[in-house]
Amino acid sequence: MNNRLSYTSLIYFILRATSLGISFALIVRFAKQDSWLAIIIGTIIGIIPVLLVEYIAKYESDKTFVDKIKIVFPKSYKIISTIMLIGFFTITIINFSNLTTLITSQFLSKTPNIVIAIVFIIPIALLITKDNKIIARVSLILFYVSIFLFLMSLLGFLNQLDLSNLKPALTNPILPSAYYYLSFNIMPIFLILFFPNKDIIPCLKKGYLLSSITIFIIIITTLAILGPDLTLLYQYPQFHILKRLYQDFLTFRLENIFAVQFIFDIFIFCVVCLKNCNHLLNFHQGYKQIIIPIILLIITTLLFATNTVSYTNMIINISLIFSIFFAFLILLFSIKIFTKKLIK
Amino acid sequence: MIKKLMTLIIIILCSGCWNYQELNEYAIVTGMALDYKNNEYQLSFLISNGNKSENDQTKISVLTGSGITIYDAIKDVSLMSPKELYISHLSIVIVSEEVAKNGIADLIDFLMRDPQSHQNFYMVLAKNDKAQDMLSILSPLADYPSQKITLNVKNSAKLQGKITDANFNLFIHKLLAKGFEPIMNSLIIVGNEEEGQTPESQEKAKQDAYTKLDTIGIFKNDKLVGWATKEESIGISMLLGNISTVYFNIPYYNEYAVTVSNDYKIDYDVSKDKIIVNVNAEGSLKEISCNINLEDKNEINKLEKKVEEEMKKYMEDAIELAKNYQTDIFGFGNLIYKKYPKFYNEIEDWNTYFTNFNIEINTSFKYTSRGTLDQSLKQEIYE
Incomplete structure (x- = not known):
């Protein structure tokens, strides 16, 4: 049971990271006050890739995902692995830089990005040297903290919710937002395949549902408190509403503590992504394991961490390209497995 | 070896000493007033953590600077302050009638953009007088003028309909919402303002001057257009x-x-x-x-x-x-x-x-x- 909860929490964090970190602004940009509907539509359509991933996980379930790629794509294995590696690494850079930006812009405006990056890269590097079970256990501990903070903040917002901010309904384009939500969810779903199949299969739908529910609640709370106009204006509206807990709920300022839940999401996401990069590179032992985190640190610091303005659009475009690639790969993988089973 | 190295780095980096600053190195701003003079913003900060007086009371200080932008004026103020200005504890922003009539979008933009700003403060208009004068009127009923004004707004809004409980968040919400225009409370000075700024005035049962909440100011977009x-x-x-x-x-x-x-x-x-x-x-x-x-x-x-x-x-x-x-x-x-x-x-x-x-x-x-x-x-x- 605990093992299942550990993997559910892992999926929960992975799926929340990109949705709350990168796609949040995009979802609100198009659907505005109808964003909650976009999340519902995106979640419903998102069940398809979840089922496909489950289908892939069930195939040759005693083998690792890297082995499965070799079986399903014996000729193009290296090309696919390389693209996947680039994809995972790029998405990690994007998420990691988003994490440092969040911290520098909202909490520690005077602290250099490099210091923040180092502080996070060390536990990330340490954690990826551990096996999957330990990563899952760490995420379980963080999950308890995250859920507690989430529920407490929700309780604090109850008397601030103004649901009339969600009106007028159905006046904005919902489908582009649903598409973005779905796109940014596909790659994280794909990440899950690298974990042991027997552990991940029973937790996949639960983790997906749990993360979707929390994302839905966060988006509806943000819109109900700030309204669509202010939500669009703020860089991190989901963080900004936490400042309002001080008014009615708390007599002291704890928004930074409550915001830790978003940091956990990105932290676990980066760990899983880099762990998968190590899987693909076959870096399983010794110093090799921390090569990727060190490269990540250097690239993030040099390319992104000094500039929070110019890379926003680039992030979106790159993320979307890789999302399409991973969606295509899930589909292709499923078809190949299906035809293989059919031939047998 | 790697673990030991990582532990060492974590100990050094996570000790909480980065940009370490003692509380007394900050000038804690609890009130802000904005006026116009010679086509420049005149910005005043009420610093509430001055040195303690002989009777163990914390002294307050009002520093005024000017500039063509809000930030420019802040930097001008910081030239006068031996401590770094810290606006996280801002509780009141007073805007002069002249500034409000010209539009307060610049001020709002700054207050929304600054990561230090917590946006839980009230905004009031200085009616008939300079906004900076209102920051200096002492009251025996509160430690700082900013505290007095904030409590005054909160309690008056609760106890009578003349005052609105509209804080900064509500103001910007209305400013941005479709088909909604904002309003703001106003403040006047009753009595002799110069004498009201002296500590001796606090000793008297009847003060020489005090600030009093007045009627509501009406806005169109970010500009004050009239009074109710x-x-x-x-x-x-x-x-x-x-x-x-x-x-x-x-x-x-x-x-x-x-x-x-x-x-x-x-x-x-x-x-x-x-x-x-x-x-x-x-x-x-x-x-x-x-x-x-x-x-x-x-x-x-x-x-x-x-x-x-x-x-x-x-x-x-x-x-x-x-x-x-x-x-x-x-x-x-x-x-x-x-x-x-x-x-x-x-x-x-x-x-x-x-x-x-x-x-x-x-x-x-x-x-x-x-x-x-x-x-x-x-x-x-x-x-």
């Missing part, structure tokens, strides 16, 4: 529905029956051509200067009708005022937008359209208490 009277301010608060207690001096038999409404509900029937505002209130008698029999049900009914008429008059006057200034401070346009978005979007300028828009007001009032007296005292004396 006391009655119109009550009408505005009633129409916005954000009042918990409101009182009325009801003229009755050439005297007054002071009525307090403490249970106030408002709802709106919205259609494309009309908004019907339904107000249901309950309240109690607070003071009766007229000679009436309070046990007579007819008298109570008549009084209730008078309260209803008075409430309606206050609200109608407030609507008339807003229509004159062509600014929908009640958010009727927002109600239309939320119910009929297509219709709203077809309207070129809601504020112009609003001037001819039909608003109907229905009021209902019931007395639930006569206070601790069952009868009018004058009735008992003169009967």
